Amino acid sequence: MDKSPSTTKTQYKKLAQKKELKRPILKNCINAFFFGGLICTIGQGIATFYMYFFDFTEQTVGNPTTATLIFITMLLTGFGVYDHIAQFAGAGTAVPVTGFGNAVISAAIEHRSEGFVQGVGGNMFKLAGSVILFGVFSAFIVALIKTLLLEWGVI
Template identity: 80%
Template sequence: MTSNKQTNQEYKQFAKQRETKRPILKNCIRAFLVGGLICTFGQLISTFYIHFFHFTEQNVGNPTVATLIFFTMLLTGFGLYDKLAQFAGAGSAVPVTGFGNAVISAAIEHRAEGFVLGVGGNMFKLAGSVILFGVFSAFVIALIKTLLIQWGVL
């Protein structure tokens, strides 16, 4: 058992030496820039909706998100979003476009297995956890806020 542990450690060290180093700072800068660009584009869309349609700053969020996901759908379908994700990493995953990409790419991938078991069953394989934890954390936060308001803290 002890020798096993030792070889394990040795192997880890060996692997660490051979591994190519990840350029963390560079990745961060790329993610920051591309994520920021996506958000600037989103801001442009909401400004457009405010100026030309009947949306206020309060409720312009919903159509903006829908439009962004629509554009992601097109980019994913034409295979452009993969390239963007390769370059930007988290920058393309954190905005809502990353969520759209997770849903749509899964839907495209499993299309061959049929609409019910393929697309329907696999569409939310990755995005399902996002929805689950999103809804659950929103529930917890709302609970905390309600309690704080009830107690008169907020």
């Protein structure tokens, strides 16, 4: 029997493939689609509420709606509810802005035993920091391109 490293790796890969659980990809995609849509529908309801009761316009309602969705997500994460929803819904909860709120508060909860400064403050944006960085950078680039195109009379 050949016990070379390549044979052992090949045998291990075959064994791992046999034991690997088959993921229900179609079911996961459908769950993500509907839960992501549900979150967006809730966001639209919040936006409509703000426009109707607080006289926001379509242009100004985005920021308070986003902040409200993040706040609700942080509360649900703090109470341990959001994790159960996310396990079932998958990417449907990670892709909307609620995923950002969950990432921030989860890191804060995980590191709270290290104190407010070193633990919570130092680790709160570890996961979400890259989202903020590249989001702000992308917005800057898009605004720069738009400004140049306006200046040149292209648009």
